[in-house]
Amino acid sequence: MAGSRAAPGLVQVCPYRSRAVIDPRGVLKEFGLDVSPDVEVRVWDSTAELRYIVLPERPEGTESLTEEQLTALVTRDAMVGVARVKAVQAGDKA
Amino acid sequence: MNGVHDMGGMHDMGPIQAEKNEPVFHERWEARIYVLTRALGAWRKWNIDTGRFGIEQIPPADYLRMSYYEKWHVRLVEMLVKTGLVLRSEVETGKPDPGAAKMKPPLTVEQVSGVALNRAIAPSVDPNIAPRFKTGQKVRAKNINPAGHTRLPRYARGKVGRIHVDHGVYNFPDTNAHGLGEKTPARVFGCASPPLSFGVTRLRPTTPCISTCGTTILNTPDPSVCFAEVEGIPRDEGGPVFSEPWQAQGSARAHRCRGRRRLRSGKKELARRLSGFGKPDPFLEGLPDGVLLANQPASGMKGGFLEMFEGAEEGPDVGNVDVRFIGARNHALGRCGVFAFKMAVQMAGEPRLSMDLSGEFLVRLGDSVPIQLEAHGPARLVGRQKIENVDVQLDGTGEMANHRQDHLPLIHRAVIKSGGGACTRPSSMAACTMSA
Numbered sequence: 360m361a362g363s364r365a366a367p368g369l370v371q372v373c374p375y376r377s378r379a380v381i382d383p384r385g386v387l388k389e390f391g392l393d394v395s396p397d398v399e400v401r402v403w404d405s406t407a408e409l410r411y412i413v414l415p416e417r418p419e420g421t422e423s424l425t426e427e428q429l430t431a432l433v434t435r436d437a438m439v440g441v442a443r444v445k446a447v448q449a450g451d452k453a
Numbered sequence: 454m455n456g457v458h459d460m461g462g463m464h465d466m467g468p469i470q471a472e473k474n475e476p477v478f479h480e481r482w483e484a485r486i487y488v489l490t491r492a493l494g495a496w497r498k499w500n501i502d503t504g505r506f507g508i509e510q511i512p513p514a515d516y517l518r519m520s521y522y523e524k525w526h527v528r529l530v531e532m533l534v535k536t537g538l539v540l541r542s543e544v545e546t547g548k549p550d551p552g553a554a555k556m557k558p559p560l561t562v563e564q565v566s567g568v569a570l571n572r573a574i575a576p577s578v579d580p581n582i583a584p585r586f587k588t589g590q591k592v593r594a595k596n597i598n599p600a601g602h603t604r605l606p607r608y609a610r611g612k613v614g615r616i617h618v619d620h621g622v623y624n625f626p627d628t629n630a631h632g633l634g635e636k637t638p639a640r641v642f643g644c645a646s647p648p649l650s651f652g653v654t655r656l657r658p659t660t661p662c663i664s665t666c667g668t669t670i671l672n673t674p675d676p677s678v679c680f681a682e683v684e685g686i687p688r689d690e691g692g693p694v695f696s697e698p699w700q701a702q703g704s705a706r707a708h709r710c711r712g713r714r715r716l717r718s719g720k721k722e723l724a725r726r727l728s729g730f731g732k733p734d735p736f737l738e739g740l741p742d743g744v745l746l747a748n749q750p751a752s753g754m755k756g757g758f759l760e761m762f763e764g765a766e767e768g769p770d771v772g773n774v775d776v777r778f779i780g781a782r783n784h785a786l787g788r789c790g791v792f793a794f795k796m797a798v799q800m801a802g803e804p805r806l807s808m809d810l811s812g813e814f815l816v817r818l819g820d821s822v823p824i825q826l827e828a829h830g831p832a833r834l835v836g837r838q839k840i841e842n843v844d845v846q847l848d849g850t851g852e853m854a855n856h857r858q859d860h861l862p863l864i865h866r867a868v869i870k871s872g873g874g875a876c877t878r879p880s881s882m883a884a885c886t887m888s889a
Contacts, residue, residue: 373517374470377463380608389469404461404606441471 380404390441413438418446454506454600455607457513462608483522490529495560498536502630506602507532590616602630 378386383400387393394400403411415437421429436442460466478484490504499507507528508516516524533539543550596611597603604626 372470372521373460373466374468377460377466378469380461380606386469390471404609435475436471 387441390436392441392443413440415444418444420446454509454602455598456509457516458509459607461606478522480522486522486525486529490525492560493529493533493538495564496536496538496556498538499532500629502602502624502626503632504528504532505626506630509602584619586616588616588619599627601627603627 375386380402383402384394387400405411415433417429418432421432424432432444432446434442434444437444478487508524510531511519511524511527515527519527530539530544534541534544537554538556540550540553543553594605594609594611597605
């Protein structure tokens with residue numbers, strides 16, 4: 360699976376690649392994601408072979424949702440790790 | 454290679470520009486380049502690491518200017534030519550050379566979609582290779598500077614971290630990029646570097662003495678150098694001439710950077726440092742061992758990932774404490790024995806940091822209680838020796854100096870006093886000022 364998809368644009372560009380390891384909070388903030396100071400940030404620079412799957416944090420109030428409804432909440436940015444999943448109902452997009 | 458691609462930690466590359474609803478490809482040609490590159494991988498003329506090295510070899514100015522798939526395009530052409538799949542003349546004319554060799558059988562769509570595009574990369578090759586390091590073990594990433602491909606980025610070199618996870622055995626990209634991969638599988642470790650706390654947890658105290666820039670190197674250029682004396686620039690009777698204002702600016706700037714005095718002193722500084730080559734010098738640590746060869750991993754780096762690290766177990770600072778009785782001297786308190794001491798201390802976990810202290814202290818003859826040497830500062834020293842029936846203990850701290858005292862113009866002070874009982878009197882205390 361690894362290597363069989365084109366990389367999202369953000370990881371191709373210099374601002375992201377230069378700053379992710381030294382200023383991860385600043386980078387995420389510019390994506391619109393504020394990480395609370397009490398949340399530890401760890402940078403994982405991948406090796407040549409290993410890729411990481413981002414498992415988005417489950418938003419509060421979604422305990423009763425079905426897999427299908429949960430799937431509808433997940434965005435690409437959430438899977439890339441630069442956005443949180445918002446607990447809007449499926450089909451209730453703003 | 455220390456290329457511009459290795460940009461982790463660099464500043465001023467501009468803001469993050471996140472694109473809403475970003476398409477997979479922005480232009481049709483991007484998709485074509487992508488698929489062409491993947492499809493041609495079926496000929497097995499290159500691997501993912503040679504491909505990465507191909508991107509890295511794009512000249513820095515072009516690299517920064519080009520978009521992602523422009524780089525893919527340049528790399529594809531260069532790899533096609535390099536591997537003989539296409540002739541340079543064919544690229545330039547856009548027409549196949551009738552005499553060029555053809556790959557057989559021709560690549561089909563079925564082969565491409567089935568093999569090349571979906572092929573997983575670099576599977577774990579031999580899970581039985583024993584790990585040299587254990588999870589949790591402290592290691593230091595070596596400060597290597599290979600001219601070939603490496604997966605050890607500059608921001609991690611020389612840093613101490615802990616093995617976080619053992620991922621198993623993989624080909625080693627540093628060698629695989631140069632066609633040596635199959636011989637050198639290696640275990641892959643995830644390594645976390647504790648000093649990177651990103652402002653959340655405590656800041657680790659920094660060591661005060663890692664300053665490898667000599668003052669000579671940082672000198673401002675000598676303004677007294679005469680501009681007209683610079684060789685190699687066009688001139689007429691009136692002096693230097695330029696066809697464009699920016700050429701004059703550029704020349705002036707280059708010239709300022711090449712001020713003669715600086716050049717001389719820079720050479721002198723370099724010669725002085727090179728004279729210590731082979732010794733553990735913070736500046737020289739950055740220079741590779743052995744000859745740098747294009748398209749090769751760093752010297753001694755053919756054994757896999759593990760070669761990138763060396764053990765950095767925590768322990769006490771270690772070193773030699775040499776104390777000798779060198780005679781007797783009359784002192785206000787009476788006849789005293791004079792002891793000379795030399796300490797060479799290696800800082801724990803910091804192979805590049807060591808300290809030399811030397812001096813002497815007095816012991817009133819007849820005292821047989823332990824003598825304590827104490828040096829003030831961050832480095833903890835522990836030692837114990839019995840000289841001339843006097844038990845000398847070294848237990849204290851000292852200001853750290855570079856292992857070669859001429860590198861840093863620090864004045865090192867060590868206060869040496871006798872310990873315990875009657876010998877704590879000020880009279881038996883000697884302050885030694887170390888040579889700078």
